[in-house]
Amino acid sequence: MVIDFNTLYNFPSRFDRMFQEFFRSPMGDDRRFAYPPLNLSNDDEAIYVRAELPGVKIEDIELTLTDKTLVLKGERSAPQGKYYRQERPSGVFNRVINIGVPVDRDKVTAAMTDGVLTVTLPKADEVKPRSINIEIA
Amino acid sequence: MSEITKKEERNVPRYRPATDILEREDGFYIYIDLPGVKREDMTIDLQEDELTVTGVSRLGQGEGEHFVEMQFGDSEYVRSISITDIVDRERIKANLENGVLELLLPKVEKTQPKRIEIQAG
Structure with missing residues (x-):
């Protein structure tokens, strides 16, 4: 049989527990919060929203941009078969991201690479940092 | 050079x-989120009975x-799976698509039952 069992009881063995301690991210156990995990960042030009969505096709993701929010919706389906172990999350997901800065709605792009979705929301011109020339009288 | 990459x-x-492990008629399927x-x-790597x-x-x-929120980052993924004798090790297939690794572990073809003729002495 394919081992790596533990299917019925989710007791981590002492060995597993040791490794879990070891493998934990230094940022705390953020991973358990909501699905999918998100990274939000920005630079001078744009706001970036990244989500870990391995195995989800970009066509199966619905992105809605409202006035102040970006809604990320979709469904992850599980493969069919007789399961020995199922750890990968499946089902419908929905996350709402607040966007506090005006964005250029027509230039929003989304791309999926290696199971990571990146949504780029370019900032509207009025909030971009500008240098102003000061004329000396 | 290798020392530097190791440190990184x-x-x-x-x-x-x-990881999902499931069985279908043609063999075992393993799906790993990467x-x-x-x-x-x-x-x-396949070493003896351990697939890593x-x-x-x-x-x-x-x-x-600048990061406002960070719920995932660069990481290293390691997973070992023990596999059974009925897996045909020569025909294991792997396919990485859209961040999911699919491994197909076909079962060894069963030897056909064979009738043994009895010679009359």
């Missing part, structure tokens, strides 16, 4: 990636980016 890799957190891992950044998958994800963010 040690700095990223390690995870046991989420978001952000490229094909060249992963290895699959490792991968490093690089998210590659631009310069001057």
Whole structure:
């Protein structure tokens, strides 16, 4: 049989527990919060929203941009078969991201690479940092 | 050079990636979530009965980016799976697509039952 069992009881063995301690991210156990995990960042030009969505096709993701929010919706389906172990999350997901800065709605792009979705929301011109020339009288 | 890469890799957190193991008629299927891992950044080793998958994800963010919220980052994924004798080791197939590694472990073809003729002495 394919081992790596533990299917019925989710007791981590002492060995597993040791490794879990070891493998934990230094940022705390953020991973358990909501699905999918998100990274939000920005630079001078744009706001970036990244989500870990391995195995989800970009066509199966619905992105809605409202006035102040970006809604990320979709469904992850599980493969069919007789399961020995199922750890990968499946089902419908929905996350709402607040966007506090005006964005250029027509230039929003989304791309999926290696199971990571990146949504780029370019900032509207009025909030971009500008240098102003000061004329000396 | 290899020492430097080793050090770099040690700095990223390690995870046991989420894994599904299931059986269909043609064999066992293993699905492993490896978001952000490229094909060249992963290895699959089969030693005796132990199949080990490792991968490093690089998210590659631009310069001057400030993070407001960070729920995932660069990480190293390691997972070992013991496999049974009825798996045909020569025909294991692996396919990495969209951050999910699919492994197909076909079963060894069963030897056909054979009738043994009895010679009359």
